[in-house]
């Protein structure tokens with residue numbers, strides 16, 4: 094498999110060719126339940142299948158779209174990934190972060206990483222959006238290869254978080270914890286997450302954020318709490334209910350993204 098940076102440049106070249114857009118400015122990765130938010134971002138000027146770009150795996154989860162849209166918003170070209178490759182799909186870390194690296198190679202200076210996740214606060218009912226203030230990467234791996242000691246303090250842009258709170262002052266913040274998945278957590282693991290300072294649990298985002306920082310992108314992370322974390326309600330977790338809650342709230346999130354992204 095070719096060197097990640099070369100693979101990203103090749104994917105960016107084909108992207109420009111297929112969309113007719115030479116350079117993109119902001120990338121958005123739309124996670125579980127966020128797809129309804131996409132239309133609020135603006136009119137797509139081009140849409141291609143992610144799998145048509147070199148280095149991308151076909152989406153393993155049906156309904157995740159698996160599409161890539163180029164959207165004009167104000168004076169910016171947005172690169173919108175409808176779905177992502179998850180670590181639990183077993184394609185390796187390079188595949189998980191190839192989208193972020195391709196976005197950087199396509200000219201983006203900012204990436205918005207969204208996801209659906211479990212929440213550890215009772216007040217975060219399903220459908221609550223939470224800004225990611227920091228993360229804990231429990232995947233025991235990194236997208237960075239070799240002795241490249243990348244700094245990840247302030248990884249989640251204080252500037253963009255302040256901008257979001259200016260637009261939506263009720264937005265809470267939290268620490269996002271990525272588990273490898275695909276199984277959910279046990280109640281004991283959720284007690285551990287609480288003990289180590291986590292507020293949100295998911296199966297994406299942290300590896301992408303690290304790769305984004307390595308590529309010099311400004312990062313904004315927004316989680317959509319679609320369920321209370323395991324053991325908090327005494328009920329088993331049902332993935333369908335979880336996604337439904339996300340869909341209901343994502344439209345409101347589309348307005349937030351639509352207001353934040355052009356700025």
Ligand SMILES: Nc1nc2[nH]c(I)nc2c(=O)[nH]1
Nearest residue numbers: 209210211272294295296319
């Ligand atoms: N790890 C983890 N990932 C998730 N994704 C969604 I949607 N809900 C959860 C959850 O409760 N835990």
